[in-house]
Amino acid sequence: MNPVNYLYLAALLFTIGATGVLIRRNAIVVFMCVELMLNACNLALVAFSRMHGNLDGQIIAFFTMVVAAAEVVVGLAIIVSLFRSRHSASVDDASLMKL
Amino acid sequence: MSAQLAAYSTSTGEAFQFWVLGTVAVVGALCTVFMKKAVHSALCLAGTMIILAVFYLANGAYFLGVVQIIVYTGAIMMLFLFVVMLVGVTAADSLKETIKGQRWLALLCGLGFGILLCAGIGNASLNEFNGLAQANSGGNVEGLAALIFTKYVFAFEITGALLITAAVGAMVLTHRERTERAKTQRELAEERVRENKQLPPLPAPGVYARHNAVDIAGLLPDGTASELTVIKTLRDRGQIRDVSNDAIKDLKALEQRSEERLGREEEATK
Numbered sequence: 001m002n003p004v005n006y007l008y009l010a011a012l013l014f015t016i017g018a019t020g021v022l023i024r025r026n027a028i029v030v031f032m033c034v035e036l037m038l039n040a041c042n043l044a045l046v047a048f049s050r051m052h053g054n055l056d057g058q059i060i061a062f063f064t065m066v067v068a069a070a071e072v073v074v075g076l077a078i079i080v081s082l083f084r085s086r087h088s089a090s091v092d093d094a095s096l097m098k099l
Numbered sequence: 100m101s102a103q104l105a106a107y108s109t110s111t112g113e114a115f116q117f118w119v120l121g122t123v124a125v126v127g128a129l130c131t132v133f134m135k136k137a138v139h140s141a142l143c144l145a146g147t148m149i150i151l152a153v154f155y156l157a158n159g160a161y162f163l164g165v166v167q168i169i170v171y172t173g174a175i176m177m178l179f180l181f182v183v184m185l186v187g188v189t190a191a192d193s194l195k196e197t198i199k200g201q202r203w204l205a206l207l208c209g210l211g212f213g214i215l216l217c218a219g220i221g222n223a224s225l226n227e228f229n230g231l232a233q234a235n236s237g238g239n240v241e242g243l244a245a246l247i248f249t250k251y252v253f254a255f256e257i258t259g260a261l262l263i264t265a266a267v268g269a270m271v272l273t274h275r276e277r278t279e280r281a282k283t284q285r286e287l288a289e290e291r292v293r294e295n296k297q298l299p300p301l302p303a304p305g306v307y308a309r310h311n312a313v314d315i316a317g318l319l320p321d322g323t324a325s326e327l328t329v330i331k332t333l334r335d336r337g338q339i340r341d342v343s344n345d346a347i348k349d350l351k352a353l354e355q356r357s358e359e360r361l362g363r364e365e366e367a368t369k
Contacts, residue, residue, distance in 0.1 A: 001114035004225045006154065009121050011216035013128050013147070019209030020132035023202055028137045028183060032144050035175065036128055039151050042167075046160045053229025055242045058160045059251055062243070065163075065170055066258050070265035072175050076182045077272035087335045089137075089186045092197055 006047035013040035027079050027089045031072075038068045113157055124150040137183045145176045159231035161239040187336040297327075304328040315340045322346075 013036060020033030042061040049057025079089060086093050109117075127147035134140045148171045156164035234242055247255050282290070291298060302325065305311040316324035316339050329339050 001109050001117060002226070003109060003158070003228050004220065005117060005121075006158065007220045007225070008217060009117075009124065009154075011220060012125055012213065015209050015213035015216065016125070016128040016132060018212060019205060022205035022208065023132065025197075026137055028179065028186065029131075029140050032131055032137075032140055032179060035171075036131060036144060036147065039148060039171070042163070043151055043154060046155050046158045046163060049160065050158045050231050051225060051228040053231060053234055055231075055234050055239075055246055056250075058163055058243060059246050061160070061163055062166070062247075063251075063254060063258065065166060067261065069170060069175060070261050072178060073265045073269045074272070076178055077269040079182060080185060081272050083186050 003047055003050055007044055010040045010044035010047065013037075013043070025091050027082065027091050030091060031075050031079065034075075035068065035072070038064060116153070116157060120150045120153055124154075137186075138180070141176060141179045141183060144179075145172050148172045148176065159235055159239065161235075162243055187338065302328045304330075310340075312340070314338055 017033045017036035017040060020036070021030050024030050024033065042064055045057040045061040045064070047057075049055060049061075083089050124147050127143045127150070130143035131140045131147065134143060149168060152164045152167035152172070155161075155167055231239075237245075302317055304313050304317055305315050305328075314329065314333050316326055317328035319325050324339070324341055326334060326339065333339060
């Protein structure tokens, strides 16, 4: 097996995540799909790191994880405050910036 | 396996692992998108992330594999589950389309995007790979540390600022300062009397003859459900179970059953 297959898998997972973001309307599930896309990118970076034989790809994947952790914290805080003000986690209900 | 072959192929064991776990990962990702309830989506995503951790380990990224399990499945997914609990576990996504044909267009876009990505990878010349044996020779963690603290030290320091900002942002968004003193029980009682709306305590939920669960509204004398009996959180989430028609349904089922039995007996007597 050629390690390029890892790239194909990453592309597939990224596509599934992107489709999920477009299809789903529950803000939490949309957010999970974004996480799936980030994970797919990480897999591609790790596979690239192996192909090139240096660790730079893994460093970038590590930074992606840190940024994803920060993003999840802020995103979930936004979802919680949205749910508090609108009693719904649907992205359709949050069409206005104000209440 | 000769050294020449090792330059463009992996071991059979890894290939087997890739095809088995890769299939499970894709199924998990699809379930994340298509499961109706957010909890099921979260669990499927956690499974996919664990499989990705195994792939990292197989690709020689030992540190990242462990971090993936600890940070992603351990911390981030549990954070997701906490928020799912806050927002309401049983609250299913509404599947009604607000924009007509949006779902099919989205699927079409996804399909096109996937084909584009795969074609791009297929066109790139990636037939040889080096492997991490040399880069990992001094240990994976040591190699990463050497890079982080030399070449990427500035990005690493900026990361600290990012994490602080995220922590402060989360606190600002979710923390609400109490602007006035909490009312005491006595003040609440006096207020109730002054407003003269609901003097006695709120009525209890549940229909005692059949249900005593908190999500079932108590029935008024005329058989309609009284929303006042269910606590505000469940009311806001729309999680009130309506049992006002259950009695009639039960009666219908009973009549049907007795009719069936009577009919059978009639046939038997004939």
